[in-house]
Amino acid sequence: MLALEGLRLEQGAFALKADLTVATGAIVALIGPSGAGKSTLLAAIAGFLKPVAGRVLWDGVDLGGLAPGERPVAMLFQEGNLFPHLSVAENIGLALTPRLRLSEAERARVAEVLGRVGLDGLGDRLPGDLSGGQQSRAALARVLLQDRPLVLLDEPFAALGPGLRDEMLALTAEVLGGAGRTLLLVSHEPREAARIAGETIFVAGGRAEAPAPTEALLADPPPALREYLGG
C-alpha cells in the first residue's frame, strides 16, 4: 500500500498537500488542471523532490531516505525514457544491470519482455530508428523487466496520436496491471484514463484528493472537478 502522510510539497510559490492511501494492485489516474501538481506529486513519490513535510510510505516503510533508484518504484517520464545512444536491448537490459554485457539468461529475459510488448527482433535497433509507438513499447518493456511493485506514468504517451495513445494505455494495463503492481498515471484526458483506471485522484487548488472510484467521480463530479471538466 502506498501512503502519503501529511505530505507537503513546495516549488517556489507552488505548494501541494496530499494525505491519502492507494491500495496495492490498484490502477489510479491523476487528473486535474495543468500546473496543479500532478507531475510534482509523482516526482516526490519517485524521490526526485524532497517533501517540505510529511512522509511517503510503501507497505509501512518510509521511503524518505532512499535515492530514486533504491525505491520500489519504476517510472516513465513524458519524454526521454530511452537512452538514444544505446540499443533497445541495451536500454531494456539496464533494468537488470548497469553492465551492458548481459549473460545468456539476462538476454533471454530481455527477449521475453520484447516479445510481450510486440517488439520481437527489434532489440538491436537504436531508439531513433523506431516509431513513436514502438519507442513507448520499448520503455514499457523496460519497466516490465524492472519489476517494481509501484509504477508511475507521467503522461509517457502524450506525444502519440489519440488512437495510438488508447492502444498504449490498453497495453500498459495488460502487461503491467495485475501481478500485484500498483499503477499511478497522470492524464490530461480523464475519460481516456477512466478506461483502465478504476480509481482517480483529483489534483487541484493545492490539494491531491484521496482516490475515488472513477465512474462515480466522473458521473457526479464535485464542483471543482465539474469546472475542470467543463460541464
Added chain:
Amino acid sequence: MSLRAPGLTAAAFILVLLFGTLAAVALRAEPGAGLAPADWAALRFTVSQALVSAGLSVALAVPVARALARRSFPGRGLLVTLLGAPFLLPVIVAIVGLLAVFGRNGLLSLVLGWVGLPPVQIYGFHGVVLAHVFFNLPLATRMILQGWLSIPAERFRLAASLGAPIGAILERPMLRQAVPGAFLVIFLICLTSFAVALTLGGGPRATTVELAIYQALRFEFDLGHAARLGLVQVALTAVAAALVWRIAVPDAMGAGLDRVVPRWDGSRGVDAAWIGLAALFLLVPLGAIGVRGAAGLADVPASIWPAALRSVSVALVSTALTMALALALVLRGGRLAFFAGVLPLAASALVVGTGLFIVVRPFVNPTVLALPVTALVNALLALPFAVRVLAPAHERAEAGFGRLADSLALTGTARLRLVLLPRMRRALGFGAGLAAALSMGDLGVIALFAGTGGETLPLAMFRLMGSYRMAAAAGTGLILVALSLALFWAFDRGGRVDARA
C-alpha cells in the same frame, strides 16, 4: 565512487599550481629593489598597446558584425566559420602571414613601391597592434554578431513598420551591453599575449611586461628581476580580470551565427565594403601563409621533424590533462570548480613559467623539464575553453537523462560510462580538438625553458626567423598549421563519427 570527488582534487591542483607559482615569484621578488625605468616603460607599453588593440578591434567589429547580421550572401557561412580560425591559428604562423602582407618585403610595401612610396615598417607598436587586431577583430565580430542576432527578428519588423529609428531603439542598447564585455576580454588577451611582442616588438620602446620577464630570465639571468616583473604582470591581469568578472561577457563560441535577420535599412554598398575589407584583412595573410609556406617547404631543415614529434607529444599529453581536469571540474560543479575553471584565463603563462622555473631550479636544470612544463602550462591555459565547451553539454545530458539514470540507479562510474560520456561525446571531441590546437601553437613557456635543442615547432620557427631564414620558417609554419588542424580535426571528428543518435 561519487562523480563529484575528483573535481575537488582537480580544483586543488589548479589552485596550488596558480597560487603556488605566484607565491614562489613573490618570495623571490625582493620588492625593495623596485622597478627600473625600462620596467615602467614596459608597463606603459603593455597597457597602451592593449587599450589601442582592444579599442580598434571592437570599433572595427561593430560595422562588420552589423553587415554580417543583415546581409545574406554566398560564402557567408564560410566567412563566419573562418572568423573562428585565428583562435586555432598558432600566433607565430599568423605573424609569418602578416609579415608577408605588411612586412618590409610584403605585398603592401610592393604596391606602395609601384606608386613611389617607401615600404611600411611592421616592427614596433603598430606591428603589435596590427597583429592583435588580426587575432581579435574576428573574435570581437563573433561576440558582437551574437549580440545582434539575439535581437528577435520581430522587433526589427515592428521597428520597420513603425518607421522607428532602429539604431536608437534596438542596436545601441544591445551594443551598450555587448561592447564593454568584448573590449575587456580582448584587453585581457592583449595584456597576456607574449608571442606577438616577442616577434614584432622588442627594443626599449616596444617591450611588454611578459617579454621583459623572458628577457630578464633568459638574457640577464636575473631571477629577482623576472619575479618583480611577474608581480607587475599579475597585478595588471588581476585588475583586468576583476573588471571582466563584473561584466557580462558575450559569447563567441555559441552556435546559430548562420542566421540572417531580414532588415529594411542600411546601405548594401557600405555593408559589402565592410565585409569585403574584413575578409581581405583575414584572408590575405591566411593565403600568404599557404603560398609562402608551400614555397618554403623545400628549405625546411631536417631538424623540424623531431620538433614536430615533440610538439605533437606535448599537445597530446596536454590535451589529456586538460580534458581530465575539465571533466572533473564540470562533474563537480559549484563555485569552487567554476572558479578553478575560469581562473587560468587571468593567469600569465610567463608568470606561471617563472614560478615553476624558480621552484625546480634548486633540484634540476630547468631545460630538462622544458617539455613536461610546457604540456602542464598549456593544459592549464586551455582549461577554461574546455570547461566552457563541456559544461553546457553536461547540463544538457543531466537535464535530458538525469532522472532516467537516477530511476535506474545508474550512479558513479556506470552513470559516467553509460550516460554522461556518450551524451557529451561531441563536446568532448570539440574540447579536446581546441586543447590540442592551442597547445600545438603555443610559444610561451617553451621559450622560457628550452635549451639549444629540445625545441617545439613554434620555437623552431621563431629561431629560424631569428636567423633570417624566412622561407624555412614559412615552410615550418605550414607544417605546424597542418599538424594543428589535423589534430583538431581528428579529435573533433572522433566526437561526431559513429555518434549514435
